[in-house]
Amino acid sequence: MTQEIAVVFRPLDGLKPYERNPKTHGQEQLERLVSSLTTFGWTRPLLIGADDVLVAGHGTWQAARLVHERGLQIPNHPDAGTVPCRVLDHLTPEQIRAYVIADNRLSELGRWNDELLAAELVDLHGLGVDLDTIGFDAADLEALCGDAPGDSRKDGATGKTLAERFGVPPFTVLDARQGYWRQRKAAWVAMGVHAEEGREHLPDTNVATDWMRRGSATGGSAFDPVLAELVFRWFTPTPTASVLDPFAGEATKGVVCAALGFDYSGVELRSEQVAANQAQWAKVRDRLPPERLAQVQRDPLWIEGDSAKIGEVLPGGRQYDLVFTSPPYYDLEIYSKQDKDGSAFETYDLFIEWYRHIFRQACDRLKPNRFAVVKIGDVRDERGNYRNFLGDNIACFRDLGLGFYNEAALVTPVGSLALRAGKQFLSSRKLGRGHQNVLIFFKGDPRKIKKEFPQEIEVGDADADDPAA
Structure with a gap:
């Protein structure tokens, strides 16, 4: 008869680490083990000798101590002060010393099938599984989803990571805090792209200056040049595609668009903003190296109207290859006191009616099988509730016959949010908003995207000397 392998429970603090254990466990690994324990529970016992000295499971034991100290719960084990163990009383002291090393080394000799691992991680991530609980993070996923040089299993292998292939990983979370993003943004700023120019003299109204009271973390809608670069590169069909921006605002979108060789037309109500945008483009154009300047097919066109x-x-x-804009968020920021300016309308319903009328005209000018991209945030009403501006945008474009094709959260650097969030939360229980939304719509048949859009994305290097390269 086969003897059963017994599991015994020992006091957490009664176990002793093996003093000559050559395997170390850093804080990052321990935090992931904590996450695993509190998610999956105990799935295997620790291995110990008859003297309660650990043989295998040192990292898990350390993580269990952290769980206990923090007052956390392990799902299948209500007593966090004890741990399940297997006593290796059938081994000699010499065998135990050998097994301490064997347990770690033998697991290292296995190899991952990277293609299957990447597919599984993508699926799990899509199902909402926190990859940290299984020992991976976004950087690991990005590296796995890149391809290897000379890999015959993958057509068009480049040996590049996702960030190298697409500028940033094409995920539904666009993280402006990452190094690859900050590097690209620094390059554009060094070239002279500044979102603030032309916005210095916005009307001083309560709603324009008191956005913090209503719970916005992002304030106004100054545009990130990296997001502009990505949208132009990702969602246009040709290197010289035409772009329509019905709410031009500050210069960023037009400057980046023209510097990359695209044809930009933006409509802007304020004459002083148009003048500031033109002045900024003139400065940036003077800084473009000759090879980049040769690719500028036309100066960005800001139409005062x-x-x-x-x-x-x-x-x-005229028809356009892309509609791309950052519209006013109703009364979050008042751009002018003109009756033509939707940000100054008396009611949200009047604003939405005006808003839909504009996009109806813009989408009429959008060619078939093309994208419309809108960067927005939600806004609160006078009582502090969200107005559902996101949902109203989706309904607007769907009613115009476009499909709601993609959405992404643009996660922005925390900045002064950390200073505001505590007081704001205590007084109102409003969470500090650290992201904006990018909504992507498609006019036509998505099955034609593969045929009409390039299968390789030109992204260039994020080099401060040549941001458009």
Whole structure:
């Protein structure tokens, strides 16, 4: 009869680490083991000698101590002060010393099938599984989803990571805090792209200056040049595609668009903003190296006019390859006191009616099988509740016949949010908003994307000497 392998429970603090254990466990690994224990529970016992000295499971034991100290719960084990163990009383002292090393080394000799591992991680991530609980993070996933040089299993292998292939990983979370993002942004800033120019003299109204009271973490809608770069590179069909921006605002989108060789047309109500944008482009153009300047097909065109009459201010009959904009967030930031400015409308319903009218005209000018991209955030009403501006945007474009194709959260650096969030939360229980939303719509048949859009993305290097390379 086969003897059963017994599991015994020992006091957590009664176990002793093996003093000559050559395997170390850093804090990052311990935190992941804590996450694993509190998610999956105990799945295997620790291995100990008859003297309660650990043989295998030193890292898990340390993580269990952290769980106990922090007052956390292990799902299948209510008594966090004890641990399940297997006593290796059938081994000699010499065998135990050998097994301490064997347990670690033999697991290291196995190899991952990277292709299957990447597919499984992508699926689990999509199902909402926290990859930290299984020992991986976003950087690991990015590296695994890149391809290897000379790998015949993958067509068009480049040996690049996702960030190298696409500028940043094409995930539904666009993380502006990452090094690859900050490097690209620094390059554009060094070239002279500044979102603040032309915005210095916005009307001083309560709603314009008191956005913090209503719970926004992002304030106004100054545009990130890296997001602009990505949208132009990812969602246009040709290197010289035409872009329509019905709410031009500050210069960033137009400057980045033209510097990359695309054809930009933006409608802007404020004459002083148009003048500031043109001045900024002139400075940036002077800094472009000759090889980049040769790719500029046209200066960005900022049209001073009313977006509500976009059909009249644009060249007659012209069609565009991309609609891309960051519209006003109703009264989050007042751009002017003109009655043509939707940010100054008296009611949200009037604003949405005006908003839908503009995008109806803009999408009429969008070619078939093309994208429309909108960067927005939600806004609160006078009582502090969200207005559901995100949902109203989705409904707007769907009613216009476009499909809701992608969405992404643009996670922004915390900055002064950390200073504001505590007081704001205590007084109102409003969470500090550290992201904006990127909504992506498609006009036409998505099955034609593969045929009409390039299968290789030109991203260049994030080099401060040449941001558009």
